[in-house]
Amino acid sequence: MFLRRLRLYGPLALYGVFLLLPFYWMLLTTFKPDAELLKSPNPFLIFHVTIEHITGLLTQTQYLQWFGNTLFVSAASTVVSVFISYITAYAIIRLRFPGSEVVSTAIFLAYIVPPAILFIPLATIIIQLHWFDKLWALVPIYATFLVPFCTWLLIGFLKNIPRELEEAARVDGASNFAIIWRIIFPIAVPGLISASIFSFTLSWNEYLYALVYMSSSTNKTVSVGMITELIRGDRFQWGELMAGALIGILPAILVYFFFVEYYVAGVSGSVKE
Amino acid sequence: MSHPDRRRFLQMSAAGIGAATMAGGFPALASAADSPFKPEKGAALQLLRWKGFVKRDDEVWAENTAKFEKATGIKVTIDALSWPDVTPKAALAAQVGSGPDIIMGWNDDPFVYPDKLVDMTDLAEHVGKAHGGYFDTAHTYCFDPEVKRWVSQPIGVTGNALVYRKSWAKEAGFAEFPKDFDGMLKLARGLKKNGHPCGFSLGHAVGDANGWTHWVLWGFGGKQANPDNSIAINSAETTHALEYAKQLYETMIAGVAGWLDPNNNQAFLAGQLGLTMNGISIWASSKEKPEIYADVANVVPPYGPSKQHTIFNNFTSAFIFKYSKYPQAAKEYLRFMLDTPQADPWVTGMVGYVTPALKGYADLPVWTSNPNITPYRDAMAGAKFDGFNGKPGKAAAQALDEFVIVDMFADVCVNNMAVKDSIAKAEKRLATIYKR
């Protein structure tokens, strides 16, 4: 029994240390006074807890605004992208229109285009559309990398839904619309949730586009705001940076904690035969 | 601004008095009236600048801007980015033909897209005349000799100096800071022996690594290019510089090859470092640690065999894109911000972080208020420009951005590459860059 436990919890503990160390470090740095950051008898402990970094972050910077911006952009681009992806995936899988194979491949190929090559030419387009420095513009921009991915994920998921369901509904005279919304949609929920979680995370983490296309302080996202406003000249404000990082990952933790099972089921659905 | 304050400024810099000072109760308004720049009706400005190295910079800049807004009714929106992020943003604005009206950029930025920029000659000459003229480097960075006009308004440099611990230098036998490179090496060896090594970044640290490697290269008389932009890096002088740097590297604290700009500050403030090169930020933030603060000294780096001041500092200037609808308002804003009533509290408030390009501001009392500030006053006087002694411009900017000089030093010091191989590598790279 003990051996069995050791074999389970031993490796688990090692993983825990490796995977969570940087977060422990964030937590530690957040509550550590500046003096202890550079000189401490034991860097893994805090000797005088302080909340000055958190209050500094919340009062001296526009962190809350950035947080709200990120939340808005991530949520909106997730909803928009997952919706578009769902109807696209359905069309490709079930409505075998001429060219659907080509579309499916094209959408997949779209996913492998790295933002690093796109953002200069894309900038020209953003300017022409008068989207520059408009927070909502990030929604369609993020959709360019979310839609291909979510579509691909949902194609895998929808494939596994038995056709009989639709055929039975069709016999009963249901239109395609009805099938899409009343029959397939409820079944696809786990897949949609997993696509949403992915989208939310990818949007939450995005850096390059937000850095280049947003410029006013009021339109920044958390990552961009923190890097551009908290690194002052040649001093890292470690306390504030780590406090911001810590608060910045909270939404993601909550989402995952509640939906982790859906997520696993969703991925499972999309890769299983 | 209240009267007594204003009077103080009048007394302080006679050379810098603009028309503003002649007015009675409304100095800002009056100065606007006498200014050669007539803001467009309904103008609104967007300024992109780098985030101040010290909080006071942003605060005073914002106060001055508020004064400008009040006096002229022109709304100015300020966006501040971390300093290395401004150059790409400016380039993007140039590319797409839209963005901020005024950008405070770095080094050769204006030379990368001179034809996109508003002719700044009237402003630069007006401001220069009012404030004692410019240091030579400012002229090099902002006056385009090909089109024969000013393309940017000089502002200043973030100065570098050597920062060291007095007691540890004394312990190593140097009550006074050495006056030449040999002495400096001896000091570095002494510091190392006593466990307080020096440290100079050899990583891709935009400010620190470029700062000291150029100082050593130029100190020995080495240079990247000739005035006609032919490559001049392959020389006996460069060889000497690299050999010297290698010896210096042996005395350094471990890890300098990975250092970004904040690393030497951290190490110094933790008491691990006896000597480094930096802006005034180390000394300024050491105030929080009284035992270090009392022991820190800043000095102008010693001259090398070339017997001249060879420091490299990042230079900042403000330029206006032609797409701006309000170029006159933008010029008036810059004129206003660089005028004594505004510039004095700004420069004074920053306590040496930015050394103005205008000679008139070298006399401000702040520079002599503490001997540790004075070395930064001279950051502009003897500063050379990147790509020295070639032409400022795209090629020089790219060589700097690609860290060609820094990597040449790092190859010898850290990667144990033979000096001549390292020079050959840099020469080849420079040839590619300058050929573009």
Next chain:
Amino acid sequence: MTGRPQILARLDSPRVLGYVLIAPAAVLLLGLLAYPLVLGVWLSMTSASLGNAGEFVGLKNYATILDDPIFRGAAAFSVLYTVCAEIGKLTLGLALALILNQRFRGYRAARSLMLLPWVAPTVLSALAWLWLLDPQFSALSWLLIKLHLIETNIDFLGHAWPARFSLIVVNIWRGLPYFAIGYLAGLQGISKDLYEAAAIDGATGWQAFRRITWPLLAPITTILVAFSSIFTLTDFQLIWTMTRGGPTDSTQVFTTLAYQRAITGGQLGEGAAIAVAPIVFMVVLAVIVVRSVRER
């Protein structure tokens, strides 16, 4: 009165509805992805620089970068970075999935916690690592010194190989949970009966893994590796935050070099050529995935 139902009826035909449903995705991807991509490829064949449209130069930029040792170094490290990180993520991720596939007290919490590296904003966690790997203040060095394993601080990011190794480890750290969750999903799809049958035949745990688990996980492995490789090959934030491609360009990858040349250096054409280069690798990966998806 009959117009509306008629339109609806026509809309309901698979052919028409199919095009209607893919229209939003098509507009989005053609306008904001395909078009800029073509523009980008076009840029790679011009002498464009920031603020200057340049002119068509054919493949000259590609010739230039192929002759450039820094680009060749970046290409080599990109591939090395990807290969090593993928191997690490795959093995460690699979092992973690095998552990998490068991029911034990707190398994749900464990699954959520282990995902954190994947969900945390990369720039910010890279900063935490930068701080952990600091040459002077590294808590890891401090710990190892206290344990008497080393005598002086490890210079994690100051020399070529330690820096490369550190970046690979941090990349593994970030991507491992993605593999773990993917494999966890795969494992839950494997029927318990298979293992029971194997146990009756007297197979050891390792044999069961070799003969049952691994082959059944093959399809998901392909997909996980392909996707993750695409992410890894075009990684930017992590390397840019931690080393900016240094020391001495030893950790440059395609994207950091492209950013440096195109954005900070203003050489749009050359930068675009560097950015386009990894597409060759990505297409190969994409073909593998498309095939494996179609086969099933």
